Amino acid sequence: MGKTKAKKAAEKQVDDFEIGAKIKALRTAKKKTLQEVANDTGFSPALISQIENNNVSPPIATLSRIAKVLGVRVGYFFEDEGIESDYEVLRADQRPIVTKVISSSGGQHGYIYHALTHKKRDKLMEPFVLTVEPGVRDDDNQYSHEGEEFLLVMDxxxxxxxxxDRIVLEEGDSVYFESSLKHRLLSHGDEKARVLAVLCRGN
Structure with missing residues (x-):
């Protein structure tokens, strides 16, 4: 499979996860209104509606807060319906990609992310690769949620x-922190950056 075909295959896979539809189904099953989910997460009903209709994609921190309110792990939204396995091998050309990432204020969030696992269920860790676009400086939107995070700058x-604090991280640098701290990842410089992000869920 060529690079172009591989990219299209990965982009198609993320549609199959139907993150918005899963959120709506969970919300409906719990008999929660858009306003109630908005109140519990701190986001607007309009943003929740946009996410449910797959018009935009939430950043990982936003998805984590929605997952907590709906009583699931963030990894639930990326799981296949296939058979459970004790381990998972994910090829580079099979990574689901999440685009149209939007901030809680409705602005461009400045990154896309690839989920690195979607078959192993009930995981303690949720790994992603973030591609951070240059030129986006949305300093006002910081996030916090339960758990811990590890970031490693790949490029x-x-x-x-x-x-x-404001911390500049270069290629090879890493950081580990409590996700309850307000945080936000921004571009630095004129080039794209790739970051390995591993989230460990809270109790």
Missing amino acids: GEVELLLGE
Whole structure:
């Protein structure tokens, strides 16, 4: 499979996950209104509606808060309906890609992300590769949620807003932190950056 075909296959796979439809189904099953989910997550009903209709994709931190309110793990939204396995091998050309990522204020969030696992269920860790686009500086939108996170810069440079601190991370640098700290990953420099992000869920 050529690179173009592989990319199209990966992009098609993320549609198969139907993240918005899963959120809506969970919300409906729990008899929650859009307003109730909005109140519990701190996001607007309009944003929740956009996500449910697959018009936009939530950043990972936003999805984590929605998952908590609906009583599931964030990895639930990326799981296949296939047979459970004790291990999973994911080829590079099979990574589901999530695009149209939007901030809670409705602005461009500045990255796309690939889910690195979608067959292993009930995981303690949720790994992703983030591609951070240059030029997006949405400093006002920081996020917090339960659990812990590990970031490793694979290529390029990024700036991490972490609590009151601003930390520039270069290729090979890593950081581990409590996800309850307000945080936001920003571009730094004129080139794209790739970051391995591993989320460990809270109790």
